[in-house]
Amino acid sequence: MNAALKLGDVREAIKPVVFERDLQIISNVQVNGEYRQMVLKAPREMLEQCRAGQFFHLLCPQLGGENPYLRRPMSIYGFYPDKGEMHFLYKVTGEGTRALAHLGAGDTLNVLGPLGRGFTIADNWQHLVLVARGVGLATLAPLALEANRLGRKLTAICSARSDDVLMSVHYFRSLGANVVTVTDAEGTSSIENLEAIIEGLIAEEGVDAFYTCGSNRILRLLQRIGEKHEIPGEIALEQQMACGLGMCHCCVRPFRKEDRVVNLRVCREGPVFDMQEAMPW
């Protein structure tokens, strides 16, 4: 916003683009052993602002003996302006998500968003490959929706501990994606096997861009393959947040920019970043 500011437009008003709203919960149910899905009724004008890779900052309720204070960031799992619905997929891990799990149909949840910078799909990227593990798939799911809308070919490589926690496979298939599953249980999720699968895709079909989220090992692998074949990529990253808007500078991570390392805010410059600039953690 600042960078674009010129002397001539200093009086120009800024239109608020971030919504703070109480949304009604349609459902909030367990979808498998580890994950819950929350469906909220949301206004069209809010949903039309959403982009794949963006997040909402949720005011988790004080329920069930849980007293979360700060908001919790959560990536958008699905947004449907026509149906008036927003979906989140989450794993119950701490005070905030435990509190969220107590909410039921008809309850309200205060949300702030959409926030941050989402994924980019350049006009000339025809074959997109996403590689993700665990809950990282929730963040990448709306990318499949976007690829489908834009008529791009998508291959989703989904990694998990065992078959029964492979999420979103049906979802990706329903959007016409080619889905490859690898699991620890079957011994197919090793980095060596992933590398062979990806090299195979590059050799046979050509790959224009990579997308990932959630795994350090997968990031390192994709950085190496991306550099070797000169294929661009993006990664969605997480960090503890306070304000979610860019004011507090709590959620920084280090990135390589040319010859130096700089701190960028995950909430504002991210949560989606250039894959080669990201630093493994």
Added chain:
Amino acid sequence: MVDLTVDVGSLRLKNPIMPASGTFSEDLADVFDLDLLGAHVTKTITRGWRDGNPTPRVCEVSGSMLNSIGIPSKGVGYFIERVIPFYKRYETPLVVSISGNTADEFATLCSEVSVDGVAAIEVNISCPNIEEDGKAFAIRPSSTFDVMTKLRKATHLPLWAKLTPNTGETPEVARAAEDAGADALVVANTILAMAIDINTRRPKLGNLMGGLSGPSLKPIALRMAYQCARATKIPVIGCGGISSVEDVLEFLIAGATAVQVGTATFINPLAMPRIIDELAAWLARHGYSSVKDVIGSVIDDEQKAGVVFMEAAP
């Protein structure tokens, strides 16, 4: 129509609600029209580039938070070229928060930011002074007086001194700032605190310790605002855990002329505009025509100075 205007020294504000430094930036314009606010207070800058502290920079404690951000700064050049022009689109006065490692560096920056578009300078004298064993300037009356004297000479703009609760000499520090020429006191910054993860045994902040803010800080900040209002003749701007219109009224009644809302904005980004509406409604409902009628209206029955200025619980 209730009159919400207040005068902080020579500076007239359309209402007494403004953000606390560090909890506000241009980014909040994505949520509401920033011209609704009484003043804009920027995040503290230093003269040169600073990366800030290691992460985690924030953690939650019961009903409040700790932070140790470490004043990341892009330096004064970026601030003057990019940040100040952004705020020129607003009528609301711009208050620039600055900090320095030494009194001279602080004064140089104070002079450099005394430019068109800046209405007042908030000097964050709660930051460590590397010439005095890392103790914040505002911990002692003498170091407060010395740095404020240099800052006073460096600018013609109104100077607001932001005090720290990490002192045992609040009234003396407040008087030292006033004697050195401060136009107002911002009371107060965060208080030094700590949290440890019992499972990993590691402090929850990357910097080990950090500042407590949020509702837990409010009674401490209120006590200090009251003491400062009693100890000096310059306006006091209350700051610390203010989250509701009731909190605002408590500070105004204690003697604050205006207030800063900080951490509450992280929880409810619309906290400030909502509080402004609720303040007008509360005053109307209670028959006040001006917010000024509430300021300093505390009924303390002229307690002895020894009680008002005590620094230990009885």
